[in-house]
Amino acid sequence: MKKFLLFGLVLTLFVFLAGGTASALSTEDIAKASALEEILKRGELRVGLEAGYQPFEMQDKKGNIVGFDVDMAYELGKAIFGKGGEKKVKIINTAWEGIIPALMTHKFDIIMSGMTILQSRNLKVNFCDPYYFIGQCLLVNKKNKGKIKSYKDLNKKGVIITSKLGVTGQFTAERLMPKATLRLFKTEAEGALQVANGLADAFIYDEPQVRVFAAKYKKTCFGIFEPLTYEPLGWAIRKGDPDFLNFLNNFLRQVRGDGRWEKLKQKWMVDYIEKVAREQ
Template sequence: MKRIVVLITALLMLLPLTAAGADVRRELSRQSTLEQVLSSGRLRVGFSTFVPWAMKDKTGQFIGFEIDVARRLAEDIGVEAVFVPTKWSGIIPALLTGKFDIIIGGMGITPQRNLKVNFSRPYEYSGMSILANGKVAPGKSSLEDFNRPEVTVVARIGTTAAAAAKKYLPRASLRLFDDEGQALQELLNGRAAALVASQPFPEFQAIKYKNRLYLPLKGETFTREPIGFAVRKGDPD
């Protein structure tokens, strides 16, 4: 009889804890990004313009592969995609401070970034290539040709292109810019020998400026990286 009383007492003591646990789960659910997105009917997407992945058309509307991916995700969830253009160098801090719900912008999945954000499974793969100025750096055909102290290489700050340039061209002089357009202009002006960027950007520019720029690696990439959605760590979902 004494054992039964002890057991009943223990069960009664657990009931408030169980109820408290349920309350915590409900509160976490209310705080989750997904619940907030569903409640608001809006998925705020952080991205940075990057031709041809995300850019504006002649009417000022955002277009490109990443834009299509974001719209499809929002459609699948049943909400509206709201695009929040953000400088790439500050895009992760902006996500962490809640300026948008998710990054969909060709972000490469790396261990360093994964320390700050969580990634989805890859939905695409990309790779780095080199675009060179034919007058400043004629006749080059390998990475090693550019891995020299007298060679100036440009890339976009905060990108895996910048990381790849540092890793594969450690002896070259690296200059970083806020966007590919600025880096490209530096290359066109002859103040840099080469630009490192994700394909197909180098290939597009080589076609556009075929009399001034060329692809030393014949359009081949020298890295392969997975691309995923980035979300805040610690989200209940």
């Protein structure tokens, strides 16, 4: 009996030690399978975004995709490849409803598209540390000046609110203004235009984008910029890639610390919006 017990203990110890070795090998395999290794071998960083979320990503008059996230992607390219690395960044414009599935099927390496870090999304992807914080704000038609001072004034029958389908603007309107009629559109531009043309009372969306629309439609609209939500924005990558996640978080610390992040914030969140207002 004692011999059987001793054999069992030895066998258990062997399995434990073997498992530890397998675990170490598994960790090495995970490192080799990192998207970061794939990017280096390929010689190209592929970035997914939807070019309609001003001033994070949009198309300029020449059709080029520009914005805060785009410039950050170029900085990330330089961090990965060194000098000239921005030329090795490929921007892939993708419809919002398909952007996470496209990441999962390896159409690109990372989503850099002003994505709010939601726990429901976190079940599908991993997020790096937040790189920007926003809140939902309101674009209101001037016919309501003096009548609408907060979201509470919109929560009643007969009021028409617009937003984009499948984003936190929609979720916030449904939660805080359930009595109003909510109309959802494929793009944020369509929703804002409804308010500018007097076909809706208010548009609810992310604060930077609302500031752009308030500048663009300053003759017919005004903004209410007291945030209704607290929303960290993060870049998304596929699950199971700690090396790439670590690289991104360290990259964010670096650009925040050396002033590049602040320069891009000034360029897109201040200077660009002021330019839009001057051109109207």
